[in-house]
Amino acid sequence: MKKIILSGEIPGILAYADNQPIAWCSVAPRDKFPSLDRSRVLKRVDDLPVWSIVCFYIARDYRHKGLSVRLLKEAKKYCKARNVEILEGYPTEPRKDLMPDAFAWTGLSSAFKQAGFKEVARRSATRPIMRCRLK
Template identity: 30%
Template sequence: MPAITTLPATAERWDDVQHALSGGGDGRSCQCAWFTLTNAEFDHTSVDERRDLLHGEVQADPPPGLVAYVDGEAAGWVRAGPRTIQRRIARTRAIITSTPQPLDDDSVWAITCFVARKEHRGLGLNAALLRAAVDLARDHGARVIEAYPVDTSIGHVPPNDLYHGALSTFLAAGFTETAVTKPGRPLVALEL
């Protein structure tokens, strides 16, 4: 079994962030900006502009996420941070009506996006990234972590929809299902 490690996505690891995002799915074009921008903003930004936005985020504290490494190679990514920074959440009706947490509370964090390079899928990257994201949130004063995963037990889920993470991964990490935002899409939470 390969060695999996995780590290914060900092400016020094920028090339690793880009490598992790470029290995399959929409990571390369999205640059993990989907949850930080409104629909209109996302539609009117180029990949280069989204990359610049993410580059600015990795220079801040806390970092916007973590990078997973398999035997030293950047292999995966997770976005984790205060929910208030991920502005799309406060504009998503299904989440607004399902969360019991105040939308303006900086102590509520959200884990919203996973990327695993194709050649490293099936190794447990998302579980390792999730554990590290919980630690990151705890270390930065989060009170609650929310996520909006996909329930893969209900049938086939296209690979590009799995960027939300799988419900089973969150449940195994101690999250509880608190609401269903729409069929197959629960809201899960972990109190810290």
């Protein structure tokens, strides 16, 4: 995070409570995340230009309160204002009703669905690729 901020790049979407940062959603052009293309599960679906949501952080006291859905909706607004046509995410789909928070850092597919994303590919039982068309 420090490296991103020092470079002058926008690190994504931040949420605040009482003037304190409580949550973060990483969003940027997919090309900023070269490790995605090295993954057999998360490799490109097609050659369309997309922006990617790759990570969330939500402070412990604010988890399980719908904040990830709000962050996703704000990420959509942010991208729309930058003329992004397709926003893509790589959430986890838990095999059980509840999973440890430490494993939910890419977001949950249920939150992406609530924010208007649709599954476009699945190369793993627990990792769909989900997209939202912004135009």
